[in-house]
Amino acid sequence: MNFRTQQAANRRKTIGLLVGMGVLVWLVALAALTYFGQSTTAIVPLAVGIALVSVWGSYYGSDKLVLTMTGAKLIKESDNPKLFGLIQEITIASGLPMPKVAIVIDSAPNAFATGRNQDHALIAFTTGILDVMDRDELQGVIAHELAHVANRDTLVSAVAATTAGAIAILSDMLMRMMWFGGGRDRDRNSNGNPLLLVFSLLILILAPIAAVLLKSAISRKRESLADATAVAFTRNPAGLRSALEVLERDSTVVHQKSNSIAHIWIESPLDGKAVSKMFSTHPPIAERISVLKAMESLN
């Protein structure tokens, strides 16, 4: 597959997964109504509201927030003209405005992009990645990060986090209601089918896990999409492929203050520990390399 078909496929799958998230919220709301009756009607907007407020604050200020969370320091062109030159190359190739650039002092090679839109974009690199990668490899990494900006992935992950958060809050609230017996007005609903009740309970218990799985799947698709978009920018799959090989060989992991932003790095600091591929925020690096190799063979 070339980068255009790759891009189209990943976009399609993201939409499918986001629709899946919406269906999940709807199922949970339906299950709550079936199990607890009318008194739960107000809970759904409440849970969505709480999730919205907590996620969108961090989405809006993502560029500043992530700086403090990772300890990245903004730099000027005069601090690293070579890096700025490389980034300018990709802004020309992509038609994006010049992002803010930051450095994380960490010997583990890694990089990330954030910011609510292309005018507030921030891309950051560890000192490690700048040391180990050559020109073409860095160009590939920069293209991958700016691809996240072009594809508005901060927004996509904020939407995914909001729905997953709303489902988690919702099922937490309902579980509490169940333990304390409050709000359950079975008298009015006594003609409920027992099978339907068991099924509703099952949905309420499993929904949070399903939401996390969907959120991880969306994140993985956005990573693959960013790889394909990076190739659309550079037309040089070999650069990014070789960069990923460097990351694959390297076993050091960035020192993070918090795991909550693990998904934004080009190589996830957590996926090595992930229970299974289904919970990873990134596709396996070997799989990403083989997709890029397939694009190279088209040249």
Added chain:
Amino acid sequence: MEIIIVLGVIALVVLFFVAQYNRLIRLNISVDEAWAQIEVQLKRRADLIPNLVETVKGYAAHEQSTFDAVVTARAKATTASTVADTAAADGMLTQALRGLLAVAEAYPDLKASANFISLQEELSTTENKVAFSRQFYNDNVRELNTAVKTVPTNFFAGVAKVSEREFYEVEDPQDRKAPNVKF
């Protein structure tokens, strides 16, 4: 009631026309902007050359023919105006610069000098910027030309005074190969 429906239909048709017209104008402006970016990058490269030539001359004074080739190509590149002329001059200059850097390979003192190393980095990033601005321009031209030739935008090309634009094609066998895209 009927009047409202008729007015609604007319409004929709007008909106549709406006959207097609604006799309063509927008695409045309994008091509202009992309072209301006090419010119900026070509100018940047031209500005780098005198300094580079002087530096190489300091170590390799007798490579006169190589210097001449670069200077001639630069002069041609700075005076070209049409897309085809600019592209041709751009290709020539790229070749000449490659020759200059190949000459530099034979002089270890030159290669080790800090000035040359920083000039070389600046030249390679500029070469890449030229190549990427060219690629961005061609992508924009492709989109515009497709719009000018396909339904429904093609009906509005005349009114919007937008026509097909010329691709920026550099004749250079060593040029970075574009991937073989299959649609």
